[in-house]
Amino acid sequence: MADRVREKEKEEKQKGERWKAALVNLTEMGSNIDSLQQLLVKKAVFVDDDTFAKASLISEQSKTIKSLEQRVETLERELDAAIAAAARARSEKRQAEAAQRAAELRAQDITRELENTTKVFKLHMEELRSKQEEISKKESDIKVLEAIIQTLSRNDSSAGDD
Incomplete structure (x- = not known):
């Protein structure tokens, strides 16, 4: 205890x-x-109401200016981004136009090549027709000559039988 x-x-x-x-x-x-x-x-420091009101107004204006400065900075960044995007778009457009011109030139070359091929094909076709006509004429001549030979052969065999 x-x-x-x-x-x-x-x-x-x-x-x-x-x-x-x-x-x-x-x-x-x-x-x-x-x-x-x-x-x-x-x-x-003790101030009268007017001085306090002016100081308050200046303080509010300072805050507004600060806010507007930040907004301007934001808009400047957005403008810079838009300018960069426009530059990229112009560059892409130039590249697309160059590719289009190259494609058009290639199409013209291919068209010329096809036209030349067509002309050559037409010449070959004319030559083939000419040869075909020549062959047909010679075949016709051959048939005539065969007919003459047959006729002569028959005449000889008929004359020899007499």
Whole structure:
């Protein structure tokens, strides 16, 4: 039991020390507040309502200017991006036009080549027709000659029989 009593006394003593420390802290805070108040009284600037209104207006204008400056910067970045995109588009357009011109030249070359091939084909066809006519004429001549030979052969065989 004596131990319990000693512990209680010890706890009471610790509580008392805590209260004393808390009171010391409060006293120090009070003196700090007094010092701060004296500083504010010495350093504070008191202005009339017009001056305060002008200062408030200037402050609002400053905020507006800052906001507008940020907007201008944003718009400048967007403009730079649009300019870069336009430059890319112009470059792509030039490339597309160059490719189109190259395709048109290639088409012209192919057309010329086809026209030349057509002319050569027509010449070959004329030559083939000419050869065909020649062959037909020779076949006709051959048939006539065969008929003459047959006729002569018959006449010879008929004359030899007489």
